[in-house]
Amino acid sequence: MTNAFDPLHADRTVLLVSLKPDTESVDRLVAAGWHVVHAKTAQQVQRTVERGAIHVGLVQLPLECSSQQLAELESCISQSDVAWIAEVRPGQADNPSVRRFILDFCFDFVTLPCHDERLTILMGHADGLWALRDTASHDHDHDHEKAAVAKSTMIGQCEAMQQLNRGVDKCARNEAPVFIAGESGTGKELTARAIHDRSARAKDAFVAINCAAIPPSLLQSELFGHERGAFTGALQRKIGRIEAAAGGTLFLDEIGDMPHECQAVLLRFLQEGTIERLGGTGPIKVDVRIVSATHVDLMAAIDAGRFRMDLYHRLCVLRLDEPPLRERGGDIKLLAQHALELYRRDGARKIRGFSSDAISAMFNYSWPGNVRELINCVRRAVVMAEGRFITAQDLGLPGMETKAGRTLAEIRCDAERAAVREALARHAYSLSSAAIELGISRATLYRLLNSSGLRDESPSQRHPRGVAECDEAGSDPAAQHRIEQMAP
Numbered sequence: 001m002t003n004a005f006d007p008l009h010a011d012r013t014v015l016l017v018s019l020k021p022d023t024e025s026v027d028r029l030v031a032a033g034w035h036v037v038h039a040k041t042a043q044q045v046q047r048t049v050e051r052g053a054i055h056v057g058l059v060q061l062p063l064e065c066s067s068q069q070l071a072e073l074e075s076c077i078s079q080s081d082v083a084w085i086a087e088v089r090p091g092q093a094d095n096p097s098v099r100r101f102i103l104d105f106c107f108d109f110v111t112l113p114c115h116d117e118r119l120t121i122l123m124g125h126a127d128g129l130w131a132l133r134d135t136a137s138h139d140h141d142h143d144h145e146k147a148a149v150a151k152s153t154m155i156g157q158c159e160a161m162q163q164l165n166r167g168v169d170k171c172a173r174n175e176a177p178v179f180i181a182g183e184s185g186t187g188k189e190l191t192a193r194a195i196h197d198r199s200a201r202a203k204d205a206f207v208a209i210n211c212a213a214i215p216p217s218l219l220q221s222e223l224f225g226h227e228r229g230a231f232t233g234a235l236q237r238k239i240g241r242i243e244a245a246a247g248g249t250l251f252l253d254e255i256g257d258m259p260h261e262c263q264a265v266l267l268r269f270l271q272e273g274t275i276e277r278l279g280g281t282g283p284i285k286v287d288v289r290i291v292s293a294t295h296v297d298l299m300a301a302i303d304a305g306r307f308r309m310d311l312y313h314r315l316c317v318l319r320l321d322e323p324p325l326r327e328r329g330g331d332i333k334l335l336a337q338h339a340l341e342l343y344r345r346d347g348a349r350k351i352r353g354f355s356s357d358a359i360s361a362m363f364n365y366s367w368p369g370n371v372r373e374l375i376n377c378v379r380r381a382v383v384m385a386e387g388r389f390i391t392a393q394d395l396g397l398p399g400m401e402t403k404a405g406r407t408l409a410e411i412r413c414d415a416e417r418a419a420v421r422e423a424l425a426r427h428a429y430s431l432s433s434a435a436i437e438l439g440i441s442r443a444t445l446y447r448l449l450n451s452s453g454l455r456d457e458s459p460s461q462r463h464p465r466g467v468a469e470c471d472e473a474g475s476d477p478a479a480q481h482r483i484e485q486m487a488p
């Protein structure tokens with residue numbers, strides 16, 4: 001046993017997070033060859049993890065585990081890339097907050113008393129898996145390939161997405177033009193690609209053009225191409241997008257924004273199956289399948305005279321509707337996990353998932369920008385997150401502060417912290433008087449100060465009078481020999 005952390009021990013070091021270490025478990029780990037390092041605060045955990053490659057941790061939940069203590073333990077362990085094993089008392093896992101803590105932040109858990117080898121086997125298992133994960137994360141080439149495939153995968157299991165998927169299969173077996181309606185960012189282009197990929201045309205080109213992104217004066221030549229000298233600046237022949245998609249699929253995105261004169265030429269192509277390049281001398285037959293989409297209400301555009309009814313009927317032989325993200329239920333979580341897989345590597349830390357407050361914040365948000373907004377939001381959170389789990393705060397969704405997303409434990413913890421802070425200020429930082437006013441013992445107030453971080457937070461002149469180092473592990477000198485104590 002040493003009193004200083006030794007990185008050479010890192011392979012068999014377990015980081016013990018506990019307010020009062022349970023010496024039996026420590027003895028068992030030491031006997032099995034583990035080096036045990038003890039930490040009580042988030043800062044101590046952070047420092048220890050940064051000083052050596054610690055892979056596994058044991059977090060011991062106190063007998064009467066208050067929500068405040070749970071929140072403190074949560075902030076300790078959520079900041080590190082360590083596989084945590086929770087040690088709980090019988091019946092403790094029946095408490096929903098404890099269950100959530102284990103599910104969100106821990107690799108596994110053991111229930112005391114743990115007389116057999118379960119704990120050490122679990123430690124070895126967690127350590128082994130950590131090493132596997134680490135090796136896997138170096139496998140860049142394969143991952144890049146997988147990421148490219150993943151980007152074109154349509155994720156979704158809700159009823160509306162299953163229906164859409166069946167619709168894609170039907171459209172893929174047919175040659176008729178398909179019109180895809182849906183709000184911006186719902187995945188219309190992805191659906192158009194899926195139709196192409198599942199069709200007999202898959203081996204030929206899929207060409208997409210955004211009709212709203214090209215100036216009206218250029219759209220016609222972009223679609224149909226032009227001959228050399230067709231207009232000033234046409235220095236050479238240009239093949240249009242329709243010809244470029246020959247044998248394959250042409251995806252006309254934002255068709256609702258197509259200028260009127262272009263609509264007429266497109267209609268002719270749909271009727272006759274031929275195009276004429278600008279400045280060209282005759283029609284050219286082109287075999288291309290048309291899929292179009294728009295986020296605008298085409299019926300309203302037709303009523304307003306902005307879109308031709310006859311063109312609409314030509315384009316909309318088959319129709320698919322993309323459901324907005326807010327109506328996809330559990331798919332929100334699936335898509336968030338998919339986005340995390342895509343951008344996991346962008347973060348400084350290895351993110352393991354989403355905390356439960358992040359999940360409920362995502363379910364409570366209306367996602368006006370749909371899947372695109374969700375993907376960007378997760379991507380940003382991966383970069384900004386400081387812990388191993390993306391929290392609601394990392395997501396930064398509008399309106400989150402006032403809506404659900406904070407657990408009851410967090411709300412209680414904040415209320416307790418505020419009450420303690422105010423009582424101390426009223427009593428000139430006299431612990432005894434503040435404890436009397438709050439109706440708690442001095443010892444409980446000590447504990448609250450430690451667990452709420454108020455002791456670390458106060459500038460020196462505000463330090464409560466009489467606050468001493470509350471090193472509960474110190475009450476067992478034998479334990480001090482077996483466990484390395486982190487300096488506060």
Ligand SMILES: Nc1ncnc2c1ncn2[C@@H]1O[C@H](COP(=O)(O)OP(=O)(O)OP(=O)(O)O)[C@@H](O)[C@H]1O
Nearest residue numbers: 153154155183184185186187188189190295371372
């Ligand atoms: N079901 C899905 N599974 C996985 N990714 C999806 C899904 N739907 C959309 N995406 C992703 O969301 C982003 C936006 O999708 P896409 O461009 O297809 O939407 P859109 O409806 O065509 O948008 P716009 O109306 O702005 O043109 C893309 O990155 C796409 O890969």
